[in-house]
Structure formats: C-alpha cells, structure tokens
Amino acid sequence: MRHTKLMFAALAAVTVTAALAQSSQPVIGLITKTDTNPFFVKMKEGAQKEATRLGAKLLTAAGKTDGDNAGQVAAIENMVAAGAKTIMITASDSKAIVPAIAKARAAGVMVIALDTPTEPASAVDALFATDNYNAGLLIGQWAKKAMGNKKAVIAAMDYNPGQPVGVLRHNGFLAGFGVKGITPTMLTQVDTSVVCSQNSFGDQAKGQTAMENCLQKNPDINLVYTINEPAAAGAYQALKAAGKEKDVLIVSVDGGCAGVRNVEAGVIGATSQQYPLKMAAMGVTAGVNYAKTGKKVSGYTDTGVNLITNKPVSGVKSQDGKYGLANCWGQ
Structure with a gap:
C-alpha cells in the first residue's frame, strides 16, 4: 500500500x-x-x-x-x-x-x-x-556597368507608395546607377532618368499590368527596375508579349529560388539576394x-545581401546563379 x-x-x-x-x-x-x-x-x-x-x-x-x-x-x-x-x-x-x-x-x-x-x-x-538601400545600390551599380554607353530609358516597378522598403530599394537603385542627389529616405520615386514609375505592390499580375502601362507610355524603355522578383516576372511577361524581352534589361531584389532561376534563364539580369x-x-x-x-x-541588425548574376561586371562584387540557388533565402 x-x-x-x-x-x-x-x-x-x-x-x-x-x-x-x-x-x-x-x-x-x-x-x-x-x-x-x-x-x-x-x-x-x-x-x-x-x-x-x-x-x-x-x-x-x-x-x-x-x-x-x-x-x-x-x-x-x-x-x-x-x-x-x-x-x-x-x-x-x-x-x-x-x-x-x-x-x-x-x-x-x-x-x-x-x-x-x-x-x-x-x-x-x-x-x-x-540593408534595402544597399540592395538597390548593388543592382543599380551593376545595371550602370551592364548598360555601358547605351542611354538608359528606365521604368520602375515600385511598391506600395511611401513604404520604406520600396523607397529604400528604389532610391538605392537610382544612386547606384549614378543619379545625383539621391538619399536613402527621400520620398521621391521618380527622376529625369525614369520615364515611367508604376506601383506593382510586389505582385506578378500587377507587375505585368504596370509594365504594360509603361510600354504604352514609352515603348523605348530598355531598363526595368523592379521592387522584387514576382514584379520582375510580371514585367517580363509584358515585355515578351510586346516582343521586347530581348531588348530590355531587368534588375530586381529578393534572391528567392524562383528569382534566381530567372537569373539563370536570362529573364533577370541581376538580383540582390536577401535572407x-x-x-x-x-x-x-x-x-x-x-x-x-x-x-x-535593440537596434538594427543587418542580415546581409549578395548580388546574384551570371554576367559579372568589374567593380561590383557578385555571386553566380549556382551560389544563389544554393543559398536562396536561406543562410
């Protein structure tokens, strides 16, 4: 008991x-x-x-x-x-x-x-x-070198108006491309180099519509900045439908597996990979x-960014698509 x-x-x-x-x-x-x-x-x-x-x-x-x-x-x-x-x-x-x-x-x-x-x-x-400004800066620097002496006619597939991520990436891209007077937090989302700025909200379908609108406004667009890779995929579909996909360079931010595969396929020229x-x-x-x-x-911790491209340019550090696929959104 x-x-x-x-x-x-x-x-x-x-x-x-x-x-x-x-x-x-x-x-x-x-x-x-x-x-x-x-x-x-x-x-x-x-x-x-x-x-x-x-x-x-x-x-x-x-x-x-x-x-x-x-x-x-x-x-x-x-x-x-x-x-x-x-x-x-x-x-x-x-x-x-x-x-x-x-x-x-x-x-x-x-x-x-x-x-x-x-x-x-x-x-x-x-x-x-x-560091979203740095992510934009990297693709801007790469695009500047990749375009060479060709005059850039830029379209921007932006984000929800005024939201920090969109502003930082957009302004970083412009600064990297060499536009003067750009600061990380300025709310300006257009400048004389950008002939069309549309809000894609980071969505593929809306990105396609935004790109269609920009092509109607200026069919000579030859460089497209996109807030993220779904927007880039949408922009590419619009360009392909217009028969212009081979004449336009697309850069983006995200570094997801689907996005890196689009780098490998030549849909996106370069993307900034985050984790x-x-x-x-x-x-x-x-x-x-x-x-x-x-x-x-407390405070800010930078979780890192790498430029992913299969077409490296001098002066801009990058990793190739193989690295991007091995690390897509991981690390």
Missing part, C-alpha cells in the same frame, strides 16, 4: 513538472504581410525550425493581402491575448501599425520588425533586415532569450 502511494506521488510530481514546463514554454508570434508570398513562406519556415529547435511555441498570422493593416493589428492583439512575449512583424503599413505595437510593448511584449522598418524605427525594440530565413531565426532566438533572461535586443 505504501509502495502504491509512493508511485502515485511520483506520477503526480512528474505531471506537475510537465505542466510547469509547458506553462513556461516561450510563446513567440510571427506576423507577415501575406502568407502566400514565397518570401514570407520562407520566413515562416525559418521561424518554425528555430522555434522547434529551441522548444518555443510559434504563433503565426498574416494580412489577407499586402497592405492589410487591420488584419495585422488584430493579429497583434490576438497574440498578446494568447501569451506571446515576443512578436516579430513585417509591417504592411509602417506608420499605421505603430499604435498597436505600442500597446503590445506597454504590456511587456518585445516587438521585433523583420525586413521592413517601422516609422519611426524606434516604435519597435529591434529590426532584423536586409528571410535568417531574419526569422534570429528573431526567435532573441525571443527565447528574452523569455529566459528578460533581456531585450
């Missing part, structure tokens, strides 16, 4: 210990702009892999479409209510999301921006992201550390 009581006591102790361990499991949230864009799919993959490795519980959510601020606000509120102590977010609207972030931080939640800075940057505890898996994994690691120690991360 005494042995039986001891056995039950031991089982109860194990149950209590397991319950305590479960209750102390770090809960971390990840909110992306959408759950369909391959970039964010990879980000989610990186977060889940790191959360599993570190024994954390990952909550995920996304806007219905890119630009769905209300959906992201609701996701923040739901995650705070579910006990998340760290929330990572790629903000669809860098300004409108700030009040919701402030409420979460006031409740003791550490908030980390991934990929997209908030406005102001101090609205979050930390930012893990590509969303790394951003998310670093965010989860920081979240688990915060749960254990109460220490928050």
Whole structure:
C-alpha cells in the first residue's frame, strides 16, 4: 500500500513538472504581410525550425493581402491575448501599425520588425533586415556597368507608395546607377532618368499590368527596375508579349529560388539576394532569450545581401546563379 502511494506521488510530481514546463514554454508570434508570398513562406519556415529547435511555441498570422493593416493589428492583439512575449512583424503599413505595437510593448511584449522598418524605427525594440538601400545600390551599380554607353530609358516597378522598403530599394537603385542627389529616405520615386514609375505592390499580375502601362507610355524603355522578383516576372511577361524581352534589361531584389532561376534563364539580369530565413531565426532566438533572461535586443541588425548574376561586371562584387540557388533565402 505504501509502495502504491509512493508511485502515485511520483506520477503526480512528474505531471506537475510537465505542466510547469509547458506553462513556461516561450510563446513567440510571427506576423507577415501575406502568407502566400514565397518570401514570407520562407520566413515562416525559418521561424518554425528555430522555434522547434529551441522548444518555443510559434504563433503565426498574416494580412489577407499586402497592405492589410487591420488584419495585422488584430493579429497583434490576438497574440498578446494568447501569451506571446515576443512578436516579430513585417509591417504592411509602417506608420499605421505603430499604435498597436505600442500597446503590445506597454504590456511587456518585445516587438521585433523583420525586413521592413517601422516609422519611426524606434516604435519597435529591434529590426532584423536586409540593408534595402544597399540592395538597390548593388543592382543599380551593376545595371550602370551592364548598360555601358547605351542611354538608359528606365521604368520602375515600385511598391506600395511611401513604404520604406520600396523607397529604400528604389532610391538605392537610382544612386547606384549614378543619379545625383539621391538619399536613402527621400520620398521621391521618380527622376529625369525614369520615364515611367508604376506601383506593382510586389505582385506578378500587377507587375505585368504596370509594365504594360509603361510600354504604352514609352515603348523605348530598355531598363526595368523592379521592387522584387514576382514584379520582375510580371514585367517580363509584358515585355515578351510586346516582343521586347530581348531588348530590355531587368534588375530586381529578393534572391528567392524562383528569382534566381530567372537569373539563370536570362529573364533577370541581376538580383540582390536577401535572407528571410535568417531574419526569422534570429528573431526567435532573441525571443527565447528574452523569455529566459528578460533581456531585450535593440537596434538594427543587418542580415546581409549578395548580388546574384551570371554576367559579372568589374567593380561590383557578385555571386553566380549556382551560389544563389544554393543559398536562396536561406543562410
């Protein structure tokens, strides 16, 4: 009888210990702009892999479409209510999301921006992201060399107007191409070298429509800057339909597997590769550390960028498509 009581006591102790361990499991949230864009799919993959490795519980959510601020606000509120102590977010609207972030931080939640800075940057505890201005700078420098003495007639497949990622990449491209007076944060998205600027919202179908509009405006376009590779793919389809795909150089940013394959196929001349898996994994690691120690991360961490092209030019460091495929959105 005494042995039986001891056995039950031991089982109860194990149950209590397991319950305590479960209750102390770090809960971390990840909110992306959408759950369909391959970039964010990879980000989610990186977060889940790191959360599993570190024994954390990952909550995920996304806007219905890119630009769905209300959906992201609701996701923040739901995650705070579910006990998340760290929330990572790629903000669809860098300004409108700030009040919701402030409420979460006031409740003791550490908030980390991934990929997209908030406005102001101090609205979050930390930012893990590509240097988007540098990403644009690299493709601009490459395009300048690749065009040689040919006069550039530029079309820009831009992003949601005024959003930091779009502004930084666009302005970096122009600065890299040699346009004078460009600064990282200036809101100008056109200049005398750009004959057409359209908002593609980073979407392939909208990128195709945007390129069609630009070709109607100026059929002599010979260089196309695109905010990302889905927009680049859309622009290429429009150029191909017009019989101009061999006469126009396309540059982009992202470095996803599909995008690098388009570099290999000659659809995209060069792209700047970034690493969303790394951003998310670093965010989860920081979240688990915060749960254990109460220490928050702060400031900006550059998660790296590499120019990917099979047509290297002098003076611009790059990696080839083979490297790009081996590292697409990973590292």
